[in-house]
Amino acid sequence: MSRIRLPDGQERSLPEGASGADLAASISKSLAKKAVAVEVDGQLADLADRLPEGATVKIVTREDPQALSLIRHDCAHVLAEAVQELFPGTQVTIGPVIEDGFYYDFFRQEPFSTEDFTAIEAKMREIIARNHPFTKEVWGRDEAKRVFGEMGEQFKVELVDAIPEGDDVKIYRQGDWFDLCRGPHMDSTGRIGEAFKLTKLAGAYWRGDSSRQQLQRIYGTAWASKKELDAYLTMIEEAEKRDHRRLGREMNLFHLQEEAQGSVFWHPKGYAVWRVLEDYIRRRLDEDGYVEVKTPQLLDSSFWEKSGHWSKFRENMFVVPDQTPNTEEDGPVLSDEVDTWLALKPMNCPAHVQIFKHGIKSYRDLPIRMAEFGCCHRNEAHGALHGLMRVRQMTQDDAHIFCTDEQVVSETERFLKLFARVYTDMGLTNIRYKLATRPETRAGDDATWDRAEKSLADALTAAGVEFEIAEGEGAFYGPKLEFHLTDAIGRTWQCGTYQLDYVLPERLDASYVGEDGERHRPVMLHRAVFGTFERFIGIVLEHYAGRLPLWLAPVQAVVATIVSEADDYAREVEEKLKAAGLRTVADLRNEKINYKVREHSVGKVPAMLVVGRREAEEGTISLRRLGQKDQMTLPLEEALRRLKEEATPPDLRPAGEAQAAAA
Template sequence: MIELIFPDGSKRQYESGVTGRDIAASISKSLEKKAILIKLDGELLDLDRPLEKGGRFEILTREAPEALETIRHDVSHIMAEAVQELFPGTQVTIGPSIEDGFYYDFARDEPFSLEDLARIEQRMKEIVDRDEPIKREVWSREEAIEHFKSIGEKYKAEIIEGFPEGETITVYRQGQWKDLCRGPHLPSTKHAGKAFKLTKLAGAYWRGDHRNAQLQRIYGTAWASEADLEAYIKRLEEAEKRDHRKLGQAMDLFHIQEEGKGMIFWHPKGWTLYRTLQNYMRRRMEAEGYEEVKTPQVLDKTFWEQSGHWAKFRESMFVCEEEDGSVSAVKPMNCPGHVQVFKHGQRSYRDLPIRLSEFEALHRNESSGSLHGLLRVRQMCQDDAHIFCTDEQIEAESIAFIRLLKQVYEDLDVELHAVKLALRPDQRFGTDEQWTIAEDTLERAANAAGVEVERIENEGAFYGPKLEFHLKDAIGRTWQCGTLQLDYVLPERLDAFYIGEDGAKHRPVMLHRAICGSLERFLGVLIEHYAGAFPLWLAPTQVVVATITSDADDYAREAVQAFRKAGLRVESDLRNEKINYKVREHSLAKTPVIAVVGRREAEEGKVALRRLGSDRQVILSLAEAVKTLAIEASPPDLAIRALGEESSRRTSVAAMEAG
């Protein structure tokens, strides 16, 4: 007998070998019809899988959030079956579910076309209507290899040959079609539903290695309901409008060209945006006690070997050989250089914590196929910093960092959506004891800072666990940008130490931390989040003074100087064009404020302010407009000071008037 514990806490005894379907049927016929999966001690299993042990048990229907990944996995199998029916001789390779959808890689000599996707989708719907039963089968390793070789599926056979001897091989039979898969899967194809859509074609290398054969990848999306699918398609359409590459071109922010793959050519407006964000981060960090440093771009190979990066990161490094035969690498990260700064001179426990920051270019040799606008580049700058501290200081430093991150995200009007704790990977440095302490400390610090963490297995760096901070943008997409990594390893490998209160040498703990991560990527996210309509403090051009007639040109120049003197980024538009044309053009360029001036405004010393997205005009004196916009344009970290100064000024003026 086995004992199952239900979500309401009740316990029931069942014969060993009972299935989830049997249990659902014993509760009610309606539940049996709706059931698609079960969950046993947190693991998803097929509805018809015989249960050999007890534990916490739950029956899942299509509406359960946990079921969505399995629905997508099933739809990917349905797509693969449809492809092989329509295009005999095509080999299937790997087809996982991914965020918001799935993909499958196919080996086929002739390329798929966009027209083919419509045919495949139609066949997929037919397969759903067939209600093909999906059954799990356990095969021997040799049997599986022989079978897939016999039907010409050499990629599947190669996958199985890579499994260790004695590993259980599971194959799922879907009607007459079958595929190697760990599962779980739904009871039949009808349960996958028809809320799916094939979205795009792409190339992919077998096992992600450019030296291997090139495959064809078909992407798709699948949801639990048609309403969810429609909402997702609308999000895609909105994302297309917000594409940072299109907005970057329309707003004259940056461009990328073939001669500099993965490198950004920042235009004046784009570089203004970049420096505004960077300077904001610099001020925020300086206020928290970070000291900025600058370390070399190129360092000798032996240095990277000592740090451990040569073994773990070599493929992503740009390497240069010198005439004397020595080998150097352009730095892909700052951390080893910061250890050298820490080591220069003797450090005492009284000096700790030491917080070192750096805004310097980093280079990573990302594959050309993975490059994507600002979101995936080869040259980047990070709001990078490293904290050297004692064990006793880890928690307080982690809490302070998380609070700073939350403040920055609030200032930038993005939502902190989730925090994930990436736990020890299989290949790692350091002792198990160090990893346990590090993981527990980070989780405790996160909780103390008011955030809950989701633990994810095997995702930590080779030197330590990390907290990953995921933000949500204006249209609901999530992005992982911030990170806090706890490292006992690098200080030891690079022989960093401080003198403790006992007069002996001690290893510092090293916290690797970033809030934005890559500024390039973060700006790509912000461009799409704001759809180019930045808040006034961040906008590259904050005000455009536009004339109605040439009679106002001299006054417009005077207004430009007044705005500029107040620290605003301002341009003039004195062209001989109609004002409506000018307003429309600057609105398309996402200029936050247009100050319209004509003969009347010039005579009265006023301006008509138009805000982006509004047809309403506000008439103010030039002095009042300058004062109002200067306060509004203050960066969030300086805004309190600006408002405080304005309040003091008004108090003084009121006192003088009263006196």
């Protein structure tokens, strides 16, 4: 008999070789009917798999959260079968589960079209309705290569070769169709349901290698219920409306072009948003005791070799050979044998250590909070670039705190308060905190990691912050805090960073004189609140759908005339608004007011002050707010007072007003 432990601690004895299905049947008939898989010692497995002695086993039903990845995995297999039924001769490659769905890569001479999706989805429903069981077989390596070779599935032959010696070659059947797969799967195709949809087409290279075959990738999504699918599709539709690239065009904020891949051309309106954010965060840093520095763009490769970045991130760095003089007459030339390289900095850390090392530092000087709005460059792959969210040239609100071991908890707690204050001001309050712990490959001993992880956990607790553990997700040199922001339509973004580092000060020989008169290594805390300005602006644009709070909007008010007789009064209103500090333009064009309202609504201007003959005579304005049909008539001075208060950045408002505005 085999002894099996259930999640609630109960134990069951089953015959030797019993499966997950046998365990479910031993508990109840209803559970046996609903079971689709098992979780064995925390890992999903097939319902038909033999259960190991002493394992802790949970029966997984289709309604369980763990089943969602299985639904999507099964759906990918059904997609592949449907494509091969409809388009004979198509070769299948790989079809993994991804966030919110799945994809499958196909090799076919003729291109697919999104118009094919209707027929493919219909065939998928047909296959699901057949309700064929998923059955696992283990083949010999030579047999698998022979079968797939005879079928013309050359990509599968290559995948079999890539399976490590000693690992099983697993084949999953669904009816007559089969695929090479690690598994697991649910017990039948019928369990998938009909809450799925194919979403888009894309190109891909086999093995991600641009020198290999071009593949066609079909993306899809699948959910446990039609209600969840509909909610997801609505969110995707809303996300397309909020796409920061689209908003950037509509609001005339920025553009990107082929000749400067991964670098942003900021237009006056976009850079106005940037400047407001930079001024805001600089004031927050000033009041929190930071000193601001500026470091070089180009640094000798020796810095990066000592820091360890050269060996780990060299391929993501833009480097140029140092120029060596030949003769004074000839001027500098590039040497055939390059001994010295210069790199555009991908991060600011080593440069900040150089400033820390300049002069003797005492324990009395610590902590030193060193900030820089540092422009950095990273050679991201072309295919990974995505608007403002993934760029090659970026500016961070970067800072490094040099402190003693004893100051780590208090400095971390201090940063957490700063972070919460800033994100509250931005109207971004739905944030989950994670503590990312030691990865398998890491620098430093376990005692150091124990101390570092405990320091961050203690600080989170002291700050009253609930947090999760992200096991093994820390940096190679130390643990870190992750901040996961949920936006207005439920998407999650990782913002800001906070990393504890004992390694870099050691590698770059940074030290301070302790109270005992001896040299000690400082702890280095890497931190950013926004992260990069580019990505943060992109996130904020999408969160607010371009309708930025008045204080952050690039154009805060437009004064629009109804008739030309009001032009002089409109100019007077414009000047008073500008004098009050509002970013204002006057629209005196000979166009109908409804046309002007529509145009500035597309530009997401928060406030329109409409003036005509009556307003000019009475010294009033008609105030129309973005997204509202109604307008109110106010005396000009009252409108000025209201708009000036609302346009004041949160950190410059009285505490009560700032909290009310954020709420």
